[in-house]
Amino acid sequence: xxxxxxxxxxxxxxxxxGRYGETYALCWIDAEGEREADQRARSSVAEAGWRIISLDxxxxxxxxxxxxEHPSYRxxxxxxxxxxxxxxxxxxxxxxx
Numbered sequence: 001x002x003x004x005x006x007x008x009x010x011x012x013x014x015x016x017x018g019r020y021g022e023t024y025a026l027c028w029i030d031a032e033g034e035r036e037a038d039q040r041a042r043s044s045v046a047e048a049g050w051r052i053i054s055l056d057x058x059x060x061x062x063x064x065x066x067x068x069e070h071p072s073y074r075x076x077x078x079x080x081x082x083x084x085x086x087x088x089x090x091x092x093x094x095x096x097x
Contacts (some may be wrong), residue, residue: 001030001079002037003072005057006045008088014049016090024089025050028061028079030074044086 004027010016025045031037062077077084096097
């Protein structure tokens with residue numbers, strides 16, 4: 001399994017346009033290799049209406065090493081069950097000057 005943290009913005013024609021500013025997409029992807037996991041994560045983020053600005057973090061994840069009390073533990077379990085789990089931490093829409 002792999003974890004990715006992307007910095008994203010709403011697509012101009014997407015459902016989040018005008019509602020949010022810079023946002024983090026936290027992605028747990030259950031895949032054999034990092035490249036496959038990254039491609040799947042990017043595809044899912046785009047399908048959800050977001051445009052990736054940058055990759056902030058990338059690392060392998062071993063579920064058995066994640067503290068069961070840590071919030072990411074549930075995300076790992078969901079990814080194991082469903083192949084992926086993506087959580088968006090939204091930021092406010094920038095105010096116009």
